[in-house]
Amino acid sequence: MQARYQAILDQLKTFIPKQRLISDPLRTLAYGTDASFYRLTPQLVVRVENEQEVIKLISLANAHALPLTFRAAGTSLSGQAVTDSILVQLGDGWNGHKINADASEIRLQPGVIGAHANRYLAPFQRKIGPDPASINAAKIGGIAANNASGMCCGTAQNSYRTLASMRMILSDGSVLDTGNPESVEQFRQQHRCMLNALGSLAELTRSNTSLRQKIEHKYRLKNTTGYSLNALIDFGDPIDILQHLMIGSEGTLGFISEITYKTVPxxxxxxxxxxxxxxxxxxxxxxxxxKATPVAAVELMDRAGLRSVENKPGMPDFMRELPDDAAALLIETRAKTAAVLQQQIDVICASLIHLETLRPVEFSTDPDECARYWAIRKGLFPAVGAVRETGTTVIIEDVAFPVERLADAVADLHRLFQRWEYPEALIFGHALEGNLHFVFTQSFDTQEALIRYEGLMDDVAKLVVEVYGGSLKAEHGTGRNMAPYVELEWGTDAYELMWELKQLLDPTGILNPGVILNRDQQVHLKNLKPLPAANPLVDKCIECGFCEPVCPSRDLTLTPRQRIAVWREIQRLERSGDDAERLRQLKKDYDYQGDTTCAACGLCSTSCPVGINTGDLTREIRHFHNESHENTAAWIASHYGGAMRLSKAAFRIADTTHRLIGTSAMSGLTRGLRKISGNRVQQWTPAMPTAAPALSATRGNHSTGATGQVVYLPSCASRTMGPMRGAADKSSLADKTITLLEKAGFEVILPTQSDGLCCGMPFQSKGMFEAAEQKRNELNRVLMNLTRQGTIPVYSDTSPCSLRLQEGLDPALQLFDSIEFLDRFVLPQLIIDPIEGPVALHVTCSTTRMGLAEPLKRILSACCRNLVIPEQITCCGFAGDKGFTTPELNASALRTLKDSVAHCSEGYSTSRTCEIGLSHHSGIEYRSPVYLIDQCSRPRQP
Known part of the structure; x- marks a missing residue:
């Protein structure tokens, strides 16, 4: 590390804990990527938790003349969230929100994910205006700093137009809260010169007729190229001008520490x-x-786009027979009532009646059918990503044209694609605003490829600006990608005005330099991200970052995006033979950062545009590392019943010791043993289960079977782990499940020799694939026999096991996870008397992946009037046995749980191992929903 960075790092250590200061080669490499096609490796990553830390950091950066780049979620597409200096990342301290009395405004800190803000507002039938495609991952700080919009947002509901007030930190460390009169008055006194200069620039801009008219024209369209110069003509008060300049400034003028939005219906x-x-x-x-009708969104898709998804499951057959020049519009309309909605549909249909359509215009209000329509539109970008050649990247550009000239613009873009040989390029976009995205694949590994890309971008810039007077960036921000073209789009007067604003608000130039404004006309062709082949399981990754909010290790070590980025570099170094020492160090560090702390839960696949499960890569790496242990794994698999009896004995010994010496002594003893052993002794917690009692094969044969028969498959965990010491109900999960099923009228059938049965998950998670398949195949044979070749349904009581079994059992078997079986077959047979609550619910990663989150919420809501689902908790990180072997992963994943459920007396989940960590880190007991249902239900039939 350079001396200047070491000096600032030493000073930062005096007020920021070392775990939030990242300077090692592996993690700085990991943070060198965002969703764009640029890569810059920071010297230092600083995770800040509050304003005071930001102020002190800015002061140090000024003193050392070291640039800062602020990053929220890193989903930006134009290279504005990467740096080779100091990257500033938001920690947990930026997740606050407050809604005013009538929900007309919401105050948000920059770390709040956009979709979460809308979730807070949903009970009031309100939302924030911006609706970027990345809203499930993008954070408010980035949404505001990029003036991100989206499909329904248009120009009327973006951050600029819906801004109520803002709290910001400027480059001199001063704080301004425009919603606080005292703060405003103090700022006016202390920054009089700055505000006077802003006022003067605004007056000069308004008096320059040609410049004012250009600004007015530019913002009739969607436009995020350059700074928000419309602030200079829209507002007279320099305070208003300043806060609106911050919108779309991409962290180059200051740090947005809080923003208040006017909400929209x-x-x-x-x-x-x-x-x-x-x-x-x-x-x-x-x-x-x-445009003149009551539409909420109008999305255009050209023939190339439709062709890219026409063979996907669920797509209409006729799409494959569309003409070569065909195109489609996805239209959505929204209303307060069904009657008003129908009136709007009639108006929209009437507007199109004189145009020839390939099929009749038919609106649907069915949520599933509408979801299929939108799946076509949302599938366009990933469709290109999924079929691209390994080593190429997917580029999505973002332009806007006057709507009345849209047809000519689309035709001209298609001609450019042909000229520069991009046959796979497709066009879609928010047509109502003239905002088009075009997507193509690009390699940067040869000079010829670079020249081709440069030629296309030069021609696109001339087409958009000189022919159509449009916007080169409509909603993705300028970044490095479009910085060389800002002057072309705006002209010299406006461009130099932007430089004056930058100099006024960031005179030392420490805030994200080179972004938006850059004198280097080749900056968009430099620091291009390499995407070398790493593994077919992850080679389609476009590093968008959509996976990051759901990853349990995201604040401990690496995210899925970062694991893939680092693994790509490791594989590149392996093939090239370059820098053997760097390769050795990266591989050594990856063992913990990438492998040991990966829960391999697969939640990343649920939010990945191309469906990548980074856990598959982790398991394959583990398989390679554990090849020498395959024989041991096979032996354990063959003697699994004995292994389970040993596990049960260990739980019994631990519980007896706990009972004899008490919680405090037990914690100290096990902590000491773990430390002495170099963490080889597993972590013990007071939530550790007792040993489950033996389950008799005749236990479930007492029902009349009036409802039917069901084979009950208790998991390994259910068979070995009883309730925690001090549990409210001492019954084992297996006993409680049988009681509930019988109450609902089922005849319960149990496997006669269940001790040795296993789905294979414990082996699969460690990459021991042969042993995993051995156990699943063995279980398959038992179930086929027990269910009479699939005629009797199977009830699986643990969600992770259910997921693994559903992925590989004989299709003839009717295997149901407990959630689905309870929802579909058990609850209808019971009368529920709900408790008041509040009770907490944890939705496991496997539950989400099976699509059973909503049925689980429905079950709990039927049994409890006050259900609490913590906002920031995704996978709990217990990951089978990692809660014992790598407890810091579980602790990090659940670090916000205790405060979120402090008012709850009990919690529920559908995995016995997950419940151990949940109980430990929450301070309340978590158990299966079966206990709650049994507690508040009675049979319908006496």
Whole structure:
């Protein structure tokens, strides 16, 4: 590390804990990537938790003349969230929100994920205006700093237009809260010169007729190229000008520490229609007609885009037979009531009646059908990513044209694609605003490829600016990607005005230099991200970061995106033979950062646009490392019943010791043993289960079977782990499950020799694939026999096991996870008397992956009037036995749990191992929903 960075690091250590200061080669490499196609490796990553830390950091950066780049979620596409200096990342301290009395405003800290803000507002039928495609991952700080918009946002509901007030930290460390009159007055006194200069620039801009008219024209369209110069003509008060300049400034003018949005309606009634036209021109004529109708969104898709998804499951057959110039519009309308919605549908249909469509215009209000329509639109970007050649990246550009010239613009773009040989390029976008995205694949590994990309971008810039007077960036921000073209788009006067604003607000130039404004006309062709082949399991990764919010290790070590980025570099070094020492160090560090602390839960696949499960890569790496242990694994698999009896004995010994010496002494003893053993002794907690009692094979044969028969498959965990010491109910999960099933009228059938049965998950998670398949195949044979070749349903009581079994059992078997079986077959047979609560619910990663989160919430809501689902908790990180062997992963994943459920007396989940960590870190007992259902239910039939 350079001396200047070491000096600032030493000073930062005096007020920021070392775990939030990252300077090692592996993690700085990992943080060198964002969703763009640029890579810059920071010298230092600082995770800040509050304003005071930001202020002190800015002061040190000024003193050392070291640039700072602020990053929220890193989902930006134009290279604005990477740096080779100091990267500043938001920690947990930035997740606050407050809604005013009538929900007309919401105050948000920059670390709040956009979708979470909308979840807070949902009970009031309100939402924030911006709706970027990345809203499930993007954070408010980035949404505001990039003036991100989206499909329904347009220009009327973006951050600039819905800003109520803002709290910001400027480059001199001063704080301004525009919603606080005292703060405003103090700032006016202390920054009089700055505000006077802003006022003067605004007056000069308004008096420059040609410049003012250009600004007015630019912001009739969606536009995020350069700074928000419209602030200089829209507002007279320099305070208003300043806070609106911060919108879209990409962290180059200051740090947004809080923003208050004016909220917008979220109407409950929605309808969508997918309308196909013979040609693009007619499609664009339809857009112009729809602009005057009550539509919420109009998304255009060209033939190349439709072709990229036409063979996907669920796509209509006729899509494959569309003409070569065909295009489609996805139209959505929203209203407060069904009656108003129908009126709006009638108006929209009437506007299109004189245009020829390939199929009749039909709106649907069915949520599932509408979801299928939107799946077509949302599948366009990942469709290109999924079929690209390894080593290439996916580029999504973002332009805007006057709506009345949209058809000609689309035709001209297609001609450019042909000229520069991008046959796979496709166009889609928010047509109502003239905002088009075009997507293509690009390699940067040869000079010829670089020249081709440069040529395309130069021609696109001239087309958009000189021919159509459009925007080169409509909603993705300028970044490094479009910085060389800002002057072309805006002209010299406006461009130099932007430089004056930068100099006024960041005179030392420490805030994200080179972004938005850059004198280097080749900056968009430098520091391009390499995407070398790493493993077919992850080679399609586009490093968008959508996976990061759900990863349990995201604040401990690496995220899925970062694991893939580092593994790519390791594989590149392996093949090239370059820098053997660096390779050795990266591999050594990856063992803990990438492998040991990966829960391999697969939640990343649920939010990945191309469906990548980074856990598959982790298991394959473990398989390679554990090859020498395959024989041991096979022996354990063959003697699994004995292994389970040993586990039960260990729980019995631990519980007896706990009872004899007490919790405090037991904690101290086990902590000491773990430390002495170099963490080889597993972690013990007071939530550790007791040993489960033996389950008799005749235990479940007492029901009349009035409802039917069911084979009950208790998992390994259910068979070995009883309730924790001090549990409210001493019954084992297996006993409680049988009691409940019998109460609902089922005849319960148990495997006669269940001790040795296993789904294979314990072996699979460690990469011991042969032993895992051995156990699953063995269980398959037992179940086929027990269910009479699949005629009797199987009830699986542990969600992770259910997921693994569903992925590999004989299709004839009717295997149900406990959630689905309880929801579909058990609850209808019971009368539920709900408790008041509040009770906490943890949705396991396997539950989410099986699509059973909503049924689980439905079950708990039926049994409890006050259900609490902690906002920031995804996978708990216990990951089978990692809660014992790598307890820091579980602790990090659940670090916010205790405060979230402090008012709850009990919690529920569907995995016995997960419940250990949940109980330990929450301070309340977590157990299966079966206990709650049994507690508050009675049979319908006496």
């Amino acid at each position: 979220e109407h409950p009634c929605k309808a969508s229609a997918l309308v196909f036209f013979n040609d693009v021109r007619t499609t664009c004529e339809a857009v112009a007609l729809l």
